[in-house]
Amino acid sequence: MKPNKLYKFIVTMILISIVALIGCEGDQGPAGPAGDDGSSISEYTYVGDKGEACSHCHASTVEQVALTGHSQAYDIDPEDLENPYCVQCHTTGWDRPVSYGSDDWMTATNPDVNGFDDYFGVEGDEAAERRAALEGVQCESCHGPMGPDFNNHRPDLNFATMGTHDPENIVADDIISDCYPCHKTQFEGPSGDFTGGYATSAHASVAGGDVDAFNQEHYAHIGSCQGCHTSEGFIAANDPAFTDYNFSNNVNFIGCVTCHDPHMGDGGEGNPAQLRTVGNVVLSYTFPYEPDDPEAPTMSGYGSGQLCANCHKGRRDNANVAGQIANGYAYFGPHHSSQTDMYIGYGSYEIDGQTYDRSHTHQNAEHACVNCHMVRETELHGSVQEVAFHNFRPEIGTNCTGCHEEGFSDTDVDAFQGTIEDLMDSLATRFGFTDYHDMEENWDSTDEAVTVWEREAAYAMFFIIGDGSLGVHNPDYATDLLNAAISHYDDND
Ligand code: HEC
Numbered sequence: 001m002k003p004n005k006l007y008k009f010i011v012t013m014i015l016i017s018i019v020a021l022i023g024c025e026g027d028q029g030p031a032g033p034a035g036d037d038g039s040s041i042s043e044y045t046y047v048g049d050k051g052e053a054c055s056h057c058h059a060s061t062v063e064q065v066a067l068t069g070h071s072q073a074y075d076i077d078p079e080d081l082e083n084p085y086c087v088q089c090h091t092t093g094w095d096r097p098v099s100y101g102s103d104d105w106m107t108a109t110n111p112d113v114n115g116f117d118d119y120f121g122v123e124g125d126e127a128a129e130r131r132a133a134l135e136g137v138q139c140e141s142c143h144g145p146m147g148p149d150f151n152n153h154r155p156d157l158n159f160a161t162m163g164t165h166d167p168e169n170i171v172a173d174d175i176i177s178d179c180y181p182c183h184k185t186q187f188e189g190p191s192g193d194f195t196g197g198y199a200t201s202a203h204a205s206v207a208g209g210d211v212d213a214f215n216q217e218h219y220a221h222i223g224s225c226q227g228c229h230t231s232e233g234f235i236a237a238n239d240p241a242f243t244d245y246n247f248s249n250n251v252n253f254i255g256c257v258t259c260h261d262p263h264m265g266d267g268g269e270g271n272p273a274q275l276r277t278v279g280n281v282v283l284s285y286t287f288p289y290e291p292d293d294p295e296a297p298t299m300s301g302y303g304s305g306q307l308c309a310n311c312h313k314g315r316r317d318n319a320n321v322a323g324q325i326a327n328g329y330a331y332f333g334p335h336h337s338s339q340t341d342m343y344i345g346y347g348s349y350e351i352d353g354q355t356y357d358r359s360h361t362h363q364n365a366e367h368a369c370v371n372c373h374m375v376r377e378t379e380l381h382g383s384v385q386e387v388a389f390h391n392f393r394p395e396i397g398t399n400c401t402g403c404h405e406e407g408f409s410d411t412d413v414d415a416f417q418g419t420i421e422d423l424m425d426s427l428a429t430r431f432g433f434t435d436y437h438d439m440e441e442n443w444d445s446t447d448e449a450v451t452v453w454e455r456e457a458a459y460a461m462f463f464i465i466g467d468g469s470l471g472v473h474n475p476d477y478a479t480d481l482l483n484a485a486i487s488h489y490d491d492n493d
């Protein structure tokens with residue numbers, strides 16, 4: 001060590017010792033209260049103040065976050081602010097879980113001694129000041145305590161929601177998200193048994209819920225697949241701060257921070273749920289338009305439902321589909337996820353001379369996908385409320401009332417889906433298969449014996465299989481596609 005460095009080192013050590021012994025009046029104010037081990041904490045660990053100190057370098061983020069509900073989370077009934085049970089999730093740094101009506105939290109192990117819980121019910125101006133600094137859900141609720149020297153900050157960044165888990169037997173320890181302590185409802189569902197929540201959704205259950213296996217799966221590594229199949233890929237595709245971020249090939253299931261950008265305030269722009277993107281989505285297969293044509297088929301105006309369209313759309317563009325029809329293709333069809341295409345009534349290969357009805361009353365649902373797959377009225381905290389179910393499964397009945405009559409049930413849907421499956425079987429048997437499942441598995445569009453008109457007729461089948469709703473998303477378009485395919489087959493056969 002050079003002499004002047006040694007000198008600095010000694011001075012620093014002396015300062016640190018003084019600080020440790022007597023505390024210090026730093027930028028963040030006077031010493032905090034004593035920790036579990038009796039030592040005095042020199043300065044406040046949580047900076048607080050709604051990120052004021054971060055503005056210097058992250059101004060636009062701080063402004064955006066101020067427009068989210070998190071920033072207003074302390075604006076609840078003043079009486080409830082006396083109740084530690086309520087306050088625990090509506091403030092920053094509360095780290096001793098409170099059971100309803102119990103004081104046990106006060107004697108529980110206290111991981112840090114500078115969060116809101118450490119000033120709750122404490123008399124004096126200092127405690128009042130600290131409480132004021134830690135109201136609401138702030139930057140440090142997610143990025144971890146960053147004081148006192150936040151200029152050398154090492155914030156937590158967490159893109160994961162669940163670690164490796166057994167989708168059939170979810171336990172709380174499987175969840176590694178920063179959101180869980182406060183957002184139990186979205187993980188567990190309103191009934192608290194996980195069934196209505198994210199934890200049992202398909203988004204969380206890929207590769208059997210095994211994160212390592214998920215990382216091994218080819219689409220977790222390939223850039224062109226990550227944008228829709230991983231949390232990190234979708235963030236990188238939508239947030240310029242992460243375009244060149246090094247995620248070191250360690251990627252996670254689609255989870256809370258995939259769909260929600262905690263910095264995305266409403267700001268009167270109609271995105272009250274902090275959704276990462278709700279912009280227009282142009283289909284990949286836009287024929288007869290070019291993708292940049294203003295008339296090109298586009299999903300727009302569906303509020304929160306716009307989010308889903310970014311991933312749940314066909315992936316083949318005009319040139320690719322033309323190639324599939326002309327020469328066949330090993331992965332014939334639009335790729336697994338043609339839901340948006342089906343819903344707006346475009347995006348399948350359409351046969352010259354046939355007519356297709358694109359519009360259906362289902363397109364009147366205000367938030368499209370979200371109306372049928374997420375939001376429904378249910379009892380929560382003792383009152384009936386609109387809740388977004390995060391298992392993303394449509395609840396036939398509850399999600400459909402308002403338009404369909406009371407009593408509308410699985411039986412009605414099965415009956416309709418049966419008519420679509422009959423048409424699919426009818427097409428498949430023309431091709432010589434026993435049924436449409438047989439055709440899905442065994443038809444080879446690249447076989448030299450297969451003709452162009454056969455591929456034209458077959459495309460609709462793969463489009464409907466890719467959609468997965470067996471026609472429910474757009475009963476009219478689905479029916480027309482199959483009828484057109486069947487008559488095209490018969491005209492040429
Ligand atoms: C003196 C300027 C400055 C201040 C003050 C500051 N930051 Fe930062 N912060 C930066 C810079 C520069 C980066 C980018 C570092 C990088 O790209 O590796 C950054 C990165 C971050 C990141 C991303 C880290 C990552 O791994 O990519 C987070 C989160 C963050 N800051 C949070 C905060 C919070 C919260 C505060 C206030 C408590 C704060 N910062 C205060 C300069 C600052």
Ligand code: HEC
Pocket residue numbers: 068069070072073074088089090091092137141142178179180181182183256257260262272273274
């Ligand atoms: C410290 C507790 C806490 C943490 C941690 C937390 N939230 Fe929240 N969140 C709340 C509270 C309380 C509200 C209700 C705020 C209000 O509207 O007054 C809320 C509201 C929301 C809303 C509704 C929209 C809005 O702006 O009000 C979304 C979406 C949300 N949180 C997502 C998240 C995500 C995603 C995470 C994890 C990255 C997260 N939250 C972490 C407590 C928390």
Ligand code: HEC
Pocket residue numbers: 069076077080083085086087088089090181182183184185186
């Ligand atoms: C486990 C954490 C947790 C506890 C405990 C909790 N809340 Fe909340 N609270 C939240 C979250 C998260 C939200 C927003 C998202 C949602 O609705 O699920 C919220 C939303 C609210 C809202 C609606 C905010 C708005 O602007 O619409 C009010 C009011 C509220 N809570 C009051 C209370 C009261 C009163 C208690 C105590 C009886 C309480 N909370 C206990 C986490 C909690």
Ligand code: HEC
Pocket residue numbers: 050051054058061062065070137138139140141142143157158159235239241257260261262263
């Ligand atoms: C509810 C949780 C939550 C809150 C509150 C929150 N962040 Fe973040 N932050 C995240 C997550 C998750 C990421 C990574 C994904 C992303 O950017 O959306 C992130 C990323 C960042 C980044 C790096 C990317 C970028 O946009 O430059 C910065 C800087 C940052 N946060 C600063 C802040 C500041 C400052 C505040 C408070 C004003 C804040 N965050 C509040 C969860 C949160």
Ligand code: HEC
Pocket residue numbers: 206218219222224225226227228229310311312313314315335336337338466467468
């Ligand atoms: C435009 C978004 C998007 C892109 C890009 C994308 N996929 Fe998908 N993919 C989806 C969606 C959404 C689903 C699930 C919906 C469904 O079941 O129809 C899915 C389903 C799948 C499935 C079946 C379900 C599963 O998870 O086991 C496989 C396999 C698959 N994709 C592989 C890939 C591969 C390989 C790539 C890259 C070459 C890729 N995908 C790129 C959106 C995309």
Ligand code: HEC
Pocket residue numbers: 161179180183186187198203254255256257258259260273275304305307367370374375386387388389390
């Ligand atoms: C696949 C996308 C997606 C994922 C994953 C996701 N959300 Fe949501 N979330 C949404 C959409 C869309 C809405 C808006 C529903 C609406 O319009 O009311 C929403 C609404 C919410 C709300 C508002 C409260 C409500 O009931 O309307 C909260 C809070 C929330 N999400 C938290 C979370 C948390 C916590 C996670 C992680 C377990 C999560 N979300 C995962 C898409 C998602």
Ligand code: HEC
Pocket residue numbers: 202203204206227228229230234254258259305307308309310311312369370373374392393468
């Ligand atoms: C970031 C891309 C992405 C977004 C955004 C997204 N999904 Fe998904 N979704 C997928 C992928 C990929 C799968 C297949 C399972 C997997 O790999 O996670 C899937 C699976 C599903 C499934 C189950 C499909 C099956 O075959 O079992 C449903 C239902 C679903 N998503 C609905 C929604 C809804 C509703 C929204 C909007 C609120 C949405 N998704 C938003 C990518 C996405």
Ligand code: HEC
Pocket residue numbers: 305308309312339340343362365368369370371372373394413467468469470472473
């Ligand atoms: C009118 C209500 C409704 C709307 C709107 C809707 N869905 Fe569906 N969706 C359903 C029903 C019903 C099913 C079939 C469920 C079944 O057969 O078990 C389904 C099936 C699915 C599946 C396949 C699930 C599986 O298990 O294979 C996915 C993925 C999906 N929808 C995503 C979306 C997306 C994305 C949107 C928006 C573009 C959307 N849905 C709009 C009702 C709807």
Ligand code: HEC
Pocket residue numbers: 360361362364365366371372394395396397399400401402403404412413416417472475
């Ligand atoms: C925005 C209102 C609206 C919502 C929400 C809605 N539907 Fe529909 N649906 C209709 C109307 C109206 C028709 C029949 C008229 C038509 O064909 O346009 C219909 C037709 C159908 C059909 C075709 C029936 C047939 O025999 O032709 C099925 C199946 C269906 N809906 C299922 C569902 C399911 C399942 C849900 C909930 C997950 C749902 N719908 C939600 C308005 C709605």
